[in-house]
Amino acid sequence: DGGITQSPKYLFRKEGQNVTLSCEQNLNHDAMYWYRQDPGQGLRLIYYSQIVNDFQKGDIAEGYSVSREKKESFPLTVTSAQKNPTAFYLCASRGRQGSYLGNTEAFFGQGTRLTVV
Amino acid sequence: AQSVSQHNHHVILSEAASLELGCNYSYGGTVNLFWYVQYPGQHLQLLLKYFSGDPLVKGIKGFEAEFIKSKFSFNLRKPSVQWSDTAEYFCAVSRNSGNTPLVFGKGTRLSVIA
Numbered sequence: 001d002g003g004i005t006q007s008p009k010y011l012f013r014k015e016g017q018n019v020t021l022s023c024e025q026n027l028n029h030d031a032m033y034w035y036r037q038d039p040g041q042g043l044r045l046i047y048y049s050q051i052v053n054d055f056q057k058g059d060i061a062e063g064y065s066v067s068r069e070k071k072e073s074f075p076l077t078v079t080s081a082q083k084n085p086t087a088f089y090l091c092a093s094r095g096r097q098g099s100y101l102g103n104t105e106a107f108f109g110q111g112t113r114l115t116v117v
Numbered sequence: 118a119q120s121v122s123q124h125n126h127h128v129i130l131s132e133a134a135s136l137e138l139g140c141n142y143s144y145g146g147t148v149n150l151f152w153y154v155q156y157p158g159q160h161l162q163l164l165l166k167y168f169s170g171d172p173l174v175k176g177i178k179g180f181e182a183e184f185i186k187s188k189f190s191f192n193l194r195k196p197s198v199q200w201s202d203t204a205e206y207f208c209a210v211s212r213n214s215g216n217t218p219l220v221f222g223k224g225t226r227l228s229v230i231a
Contacts, residue, residue, distance in 0.1 A: 033218055040126065042207060042223035050216050058218065090161065092219075103168050105151060106209075106219050108161040 003027065006091050006109035013078070013085070013116050021076045021112045023091030031094040032074035033106065036060060036087045043090065049074055078114060086116045119144040121208050123222035130198050130229050138193040138225050140208035147213035150191040152182055153221075156204045164206070167191065168213070178202070203229045 004025045013019045025032065031050045035043040045058030049068040063082025068074050074093075078085045092106040124139035142148060152164040165176025172184040182193045191208060205226050209219040 031216070031218075035221070040223060042123075043209075043221040045218055045220070048218050092161075094219075103149060103213070105163050105166055108153075110160045 004091055004093055004107055004109035006089075006112050008112060009110065011112055011114045013114060015116055016080045018077055018079050019114065021078065021089055021091075021114070023074045023076065023109060024072055025074075025091075025093045025107075025109075026072060027093055027095065027107060028071070029093035029095040029107070030071070031096075032068065033092040033094070034058075034064070034066065034074070034076045035090045035092065037090055037111070038087050046076065046089075085114055088113050119148075119210055119212070119217075119220045121210050121220055121222035123206075123208055123225050125225045126223070127226045127228070130227070132200055132229055132231055133197050136193070136195040136198050136202070136227070138206055138208075138227070140191045140193065140222060141189050142191070142208075142210040142220075143189065144210060144212065148210050149213055150182070150184060151209040151211075151219065152176065152180070152191070152193050153207045153209060154204050155207065155224075161207070164193070198227070198229050200229050200231055203227060 007022045033048040034046040044060050047066040049055035065077045089112045091109045094106045097103040120143045122141045150167040153161045154164050155161050167174045167184045175181045180195050205224045207224045208222040211219045
């Protein structure tokens with residue numbers, strides 16, 4: 001059935017290492033998003049992509065990178081430049097209604113909990 | 118830039134009590150509004166959404182929300198909560214036109230005690 005799959009569910013990383021979080025969707029949605037969730041901070045936007053081969057920085061993009069080579073996939077790389085990477089990462093996607101995304105809801109994956117050890 | 122304020126960080130209620138969670142946003146144009154819920158260990162799910170029309174919207178599990186444009190508010194309500202409503206609740210907003218992402222509030226944790 002349709003949905004968003006994030007993997008892995010739990011990830012441990014040593015300081016100084018880059019790590020890539022996977023996000024795949026089979027909803028045929030144009031737009032995909034990465035949010036970071038920290039206790040008491042809500043969801044903060046890292047990067048988003050509205051179409052293949054294009055993406056924009058969100059509010060907290062520093063230390064992260066993304067790619068969007070396929071419509072279904074939007075991987076997030078947490079680089080060693082990210083000063084506080086331990087967090088819960090959520091991927092979302094959104095379809096279009098006509099030309100706009102505004103009138104549609106976002107669907108979320110189960111999340112990846114990243115811990116730096 | 119848009120922002121969303123959720124007034125309560127943590128709400129504790131007894132079963133059968135009524136619930137109202139506040140949400141205010143700061144964008145002056147036409148907006149779409151959402152409430153999402155995150156049950157312990159589960160992914161975010163949509164509770165309800167407002168795009169246009171009747172400002173009182175009904176969602177799943179007996180939740181409703183009222184859009185008051187003059188107050189830039191979209192408060193979530195439920196007349197009688199259950200223990201199973203224990204979760205974190207997020208308000209979100211996006212512009213009605215264009216392709217801007219959803220902007221979320223910081224969330225309200227609801228604990229329902231028996």
